[in-house]
Amino acid sequence: MPGSDDSPSFTLAYVPGVTPGKWVRTWHERSPEVPLTLVQVTAADAAERVRARDTDAVLLRLPTDRSGLHAIPLYTETTVVVVPKDHVVTAADEVSLADLADELVLHPLDDTLDWERPPGRSALERPATTGDAVALVAAGVGLLVVPQSLARLHHRRDLTYRPVADAPQSRVALAWLEDETTDLMEQFIGIVRGRTVNSTRGRRPAEPAKSSPPARQQSKQPKATPRRGGPRRQPGGKGGRRRGPRRRS
Numbered sequence: 084m085p086g087s088d089d090s091p092s093f094t095l096a097y098v099p100g101v102t103p104g105k106w107v108r109t110w111h112e113r114s115p116e117v118p119l120t121l122v123q124v125t126a127a128d129a130a131e132r133v134r135a136r137d138t139d140a141v142l143l144r145l146p147t148d149r150s151g152l153h154a155i156p157l158y159t160e161t162t163v164v165v166v167p168k169d170h171v172v173t174a175a176d177e178v179s180l181a182d183l184a185d186e187l188v189l190h191p192l193d194d195t196l197d198w199e200r201p202p203g204r205s206a207l208e209r210p211a212t213t214g215d216a217v218a219l220v221a222a223g224v225g226l227l228v229v230p231q232s233l234a235r236l237h238h239r240r241d242l243t244y245r246p247v248a249d250a251p252q253s254r255v256a257l258a259w260l261e262d263e264t265t266d267l268m269e270q271f272i273g274i275v276r277g278r279t280v281n282s283t284r285g286r287r288p289a290e291p292a293k294s295s296p297p298a299r300q301q302s303k304q305p306k307a308t309p310r311r312g313g314p315r316r317q318p319g320g321k322g323g324r325r326r327g328p329r330r331r332s
Contacts, residue, residue, distance in 0.1 A: 093139050130148055130149070152258045153261055157254075164226055165244045177247075177248050189206055192211055195253050197251050213237065
């Protein structure tokens, strides 16, 4: 794996469209002494790069072959259709797959959506990449259905997109090798899951502070005993003075 015990480091791969910037910034704030290297990989190679130990972890899209990998789904992306700005689809805020039934819909070889049956009419040849498919859409050849982050990545002034309500959705996940959850891996998992810097998950718990010895209880003062020989108070009397019998008249 990248790095060593003497000079620890962390390598994170990610597929196009995924933006790990906020997590990388948090890493640098919390562990500035451990370098984090970013590597962009293709969707087809993402899982294999982790299995080959070329990277510690990867941000990829599901579904994918997860054999030998742990994977934590992070978020689900909106699926959109990319169209020319003057296309009839732009009249609606949202479309369905049925609205695309008569359209030529491109299906690139690096498509990340899990289609049971691709929508619309199929092209005679499949574009090699999503970028190639976007160029064909700009040329008026067809439409393209992709995760919204890829539509933004390949943004062009002459194109726009609309959400597709009933299309399959792509989930972005963090993946790494099974049985190789290192301390650095636990640290990055904590960051993507939003744990605070004081979280003890994946780190050695801090030793509890030694409690101070309990304060001595003050001994109860003994009750004062009446002084011997002192006057005693009699019921109904004042000042403890004894009264004699009343004389008869």
